[in-house]
Amino acid sequence: MPKVLISDKMDPNAAAIFRMRGVEVDEITGKTPEELKAIIGQYDGLAIRSSTKVTQEILDAATNLKVVGRAGIGVDNVDIPAASAKGVVVMNTPFGNSITTAEHAIALMFALARQLPEANAQTQQGLWPKNGFMGVEVTGKTLGLIGAGNIGSIVASRALGLKMKVVAFDPFLTPERAVEMGVEKVDLDTLLDRADFITLHTPLTDQTRNILSKENLAKTKKGVRIVNCARGGLVDEAALKAALDSGHVAGAALDVFESEPAKDSPLFGTPNFICTPHLGASTNEAQVNVALQVAEQMADFLVSGGVTNALNMPSLSAEEAPKLKPYMALAEKLGSLIGQLEGDAITAVAVEVEGHAAELNQKPITAAVLAGLMRVYSDTVNMVNAPFLAKERGLDVREVRHDREGDYQTLVRVTVTTANGDKSVAGTLFGHASPRLVELFGIKVEADLDGTMLYIVNQDAPGFIGRLGSTLGEAQVNIGTFHLGRRNQGGEAALLLSVDGAVTEGVLADICKLAGVKTVKLLRFA
Numbered sequence: 001m002p003k004v005l006i007s008d009k010m011d012p013n014a015a016a017i018f019r020m021r022g023v024e025v026d027e028i029t030g031k032t033p034e035e036l037k038a039i040i041g042q043y044d045g046l047a048i049r050s051s052t053k054v055t056q057e058i059l060d061a062a063t064n065l066k067v068v069g070r071a072g073i074g075v076d077n078v079d080i081p082a083a084s085a086k087g088v089v090v091m092n093t094p095f096g097n098s099i100t101t102a103e104h105a106i107a108l109m110f111a112l113a114r115q116l117p118e119a120n121a122q123t124q125q126g127l128w129p130k131n132g133f134m135g136v137e138v139t140g141k142t143l144g145l146i147g148a149g150n151i152g153s154i155v156a157s158r159a160l161g162l163k164m165k166v167v168a169f170d171p172f173l174t175p176e177r178a179v180e181m182g183v184e185k186v187d188l189d190t191l192l193d194r195a196d197f198i199t200l201h202t203p204l205t206d207q208t209r210n211i212l213s214k215e216n217l218a219k220t221k222k223g224v225r226i227v228n229c230a231r232g233g234l235v236d237e238a239a240l241k242a243a244l245d246s247g248h249v250a251g252a253a254l255d256v257f258e259s260e261p262a263k264d265s266p267l268f269g270t271p272n273f274i275c276t277p278h279l280g281a282s283t284n285e286a287q288v289n290v291a292l293q294v295a296e297q298m299a300d301f302l303v304s305g306g307v308t309n310a311l312n313m314p315s316l317s318a319e320e321a322p323k324l325k326p327y328m329a330l331a332e333k334l335g336s337l338i339g340q341l342e343g344d345a346i347t348a349v350a351v352e353v354e355g356h357a358a359e360l361n362q363k364p365i366t367a368a369v370l371a372g373l374m375r376v377y378s379d380t381v382n383m384v385n386a387p388f389l390a391k392e393r394g395l396d397v398r399e400v401r402h403d404r405e406g407d408y409q410t411l412v413r414v415t416v417t418t419a420n421g422d423k424s425v426a427g428t429l430f431g432h433a434s435p436r437l438v439e440l441f442g443i444k445v446e447a448d449l450d451g452t453m454l455y456i457v458n459q460d461a462p463g464f465i466g467r468l469g470s471t472l473g474e475a476q477v478n479i480g481t482f483h484l485g486r487r488n489q490g491g492e493a494a495l496l497l498s499v500d501g502a503v504t505e506g507v508l509a510d511i512c513k514l515a516g517v518k519t520v521k522l523l524r525f526a
C-alpha cells in the first residue's frame with residue numbers, strides 16, 4: 001500500500017480521499033527540515049502547501065518518494081530540477097484556489113481605497129475618526145494587471161464588474177485573449193503610467209523579480225495603490241517603503257513577502273500599508289478544492305499511474321494509464337535491450353509507433369524507452385527523470401507516429417544512431433498485454449525479454465547450436481527459452497537465450513571461442 005505524508009495544514013478531505021483510494025496517510029505538520037529529513041524516507045508521496053520546503057536535501061533523504069503534490073498553485077517551495085533529476089513527479093492544482101485569491105486581491109484593493117483596517121482599529125479604540133478617512137471610489141478608475149493568467153483574468157472580470165477600466169501587461173497574453181477578457185493589452189511602462197491601482201499576478205521568475213523596482217515605482221502615477229497577492233519579491237519592499245513614506249504611492253497591500261513568515265518587515269507600521277499573512281488561498285471553498293484535487297491526483301498516480309497537472313512530466317489520464325502500461329513495459333524493455341547492446345555510443349534515439357500504439361499518447365512510451373535505455377548508466381533513472389537526463393547527455397530524441405498498416409496490429413520501434421550507423425529493435429504486444437521483441441537489428445526474432453539473457457551473433461552454420469548447448473550444459477547453465485533468427489541462410493544469425501543461474505566470465509569466454517561466434521553479451525531485464 002503506498003504511503004503519503006501530509007506535511008502542511010490541509011483540509012481533512014485530503015486524508016479521507018487518500019484512505020478511500022487505498023493509500024496510507026500520515027498527517028504530521030510543522031516539522032523542521034531536520035525532522036522532515038528523518039521521516040521522509042518511509043513515504044511514496046508528500047502532500048504540501050507553501051510551508052514545507054522541498055529542497056535538494058529533503059529529496060536526497062526521500063529514498064522512496066515518487067510524487068510531491070502541491071495543494072495550491074505556486075511551486076517555488078519545491079526544487080523542481082532536483083525533483084526531476086531524482087525522478088520525482090511534482091504536481092500542483094492550478095485552478096482550485098484561483099477565485100479565492102482573486103477575491104482576496106479585490107478585497108485588499110477595497111481595503112486600500114477606504115483604509116478599512118486603520119478605520120476599524122481607530123473606531124474600536126473609541127476614537128470615532130469620521131473625518132480622518134477620506135477614501136477613493138474604484139468606479140471609473142484604471143486597474144493595471146501585471147500578469148493576466150488564471151488569477152489575473154478573474155481579477156479583471158471582477159474589476160470590469162466594478163466598472164473599472166483594466167489594462168494588462170503580460171508578454172504571453174494574446175491580443176485575442178485580451179479582447180475576450182475585455183482588457184487593453186499594454187506594455188509595462190504604459191501600465192505604470194496609467195494605472196490608479198496595480199495588482200500583481202505572476203509567478204516569481206528571473207523576469208518578474210522586482211518587477212516593481214525602485215525605478216518602476218518611480219514611473220507609476222502619483223497616488224497609485226498597489227496590491228500583491230502573488231509572490232513576495234515581485235515588489236522591491238525597501239523601495240515600496242520609501243515610496244509610501246514620500247506619499248508617491250498612496251497605499252500598498254501585501255499578502256506575500258520576500259521572506260516568509262514575515263515577522264519584522266520594515267514596512268510594518270508604515271501609514272497606508274496593510275498586509276495579510278499569505279491568506280490569498282485561505283477560504284473553505286478553496287481549501288476543500290485543492291485538498292480534494294491534490295489527493296485525487298496523487299492517488300491516481302500512486303495507485304494507477306495516472307498523471308495530472310505534473311510540472312515535470314507529460315499528463316496521462318487515469319483512463320489512459322492502464323492502456324499505456326503494457327506499452328511502457330514494452331518500450332522500457334526495448335530501450336533496455338538497445339542500451340545494453342549499444343551503450344555509450346548512442347547519439348540519437350527515434351521512437352516510432354504504428355497500429356494501436358499510434359492511437360495512444362506517445363510521450364510516456366518515449367519516456368519509458370529513454371528510462372530503459374539510460375538505466376544502463378544508473379539504476380535511479382525512471383520515466384520522470386529520463387527525458388531530462390537524455391537532454392543533459394545531448395541525446396537527440398525524435399518521435400514518429402505512423403498511420404500505415406504494418407505486419408503487426410501494434411508496433412513500437414526504437415532506432416538509435418551510433419558512430420556505426422542506425423540500429424533498430426522493434427516489439428509488439430501479444431494478447432494486448434505481453435511485450436514481445438519481434439525484430440533485432442534487422443533480424444526477425446520473437447522473444448520475451450525477461451530475467452538473464454544471452455545475446456549471441458554468429459555465422460549461420462550447421463552444428464553451432466549443438467556446440468553452444470554443450471558449452472552451457474557443461475557449465476551447468478540451464479536454458480529457459482531459446483529464440484533464433486537470421487538475416488539469410490549462411491549469413492549472420494542472432495540468438496537470444498534466457499538462462500537460469502549465473503553465467504560467469506569464463507562461460508562467456510568459452511562461448512566466444514566457439515567457431516563462427518562474432519558477439520556474446522549477457523543481458524539483464526527487470
Ligand SMILES: NC(=O)C1=CN([C@@H]2O[C@H](COP(=O)(O)OP(=O)(O)OC[C@H]3O[C@@H](n4cnc5c(N)ncnc54)[C@H](O)[C@@H]3O)[C@@H](O)[C@H]2O)C=CC1
Pocket residue numbers: 072073074075094097098101146147148149150151152169170171172173201202203204205207208229230231255256278279280281282
Ligand atoms: N497569495 C496566495 O495565497 C496565492 C498566490 N498565488 C500566486 O499567484 C500567482 C499567479 O497565479 P496564476 O494566475 O494561477 O498563474 P498563471 O500561470 O495562470 O498566470 C501567471 C501569468 O503571469 C504571466 N507572466 C509570466 N511572466 C511574466 C512577466 N515577466 N511579466 C508579466 N506577466 C508574466 C504569465 O504569462 C501568466 O499569464 C502565482 O505566483 C501563484 O503562486 C496563487 C494562489 C494563492
Ligand SMILES: O=C(O)C(=O)COP(=O)(O)O
Pocket residue numbers: 049050051071072073074075097278279280281282
Ligand atoms: O497556491 C499558491 O500559490 C499559494 O500561494 C497558496 O499558498 P498556501 O497553500 O495558502 O500556503
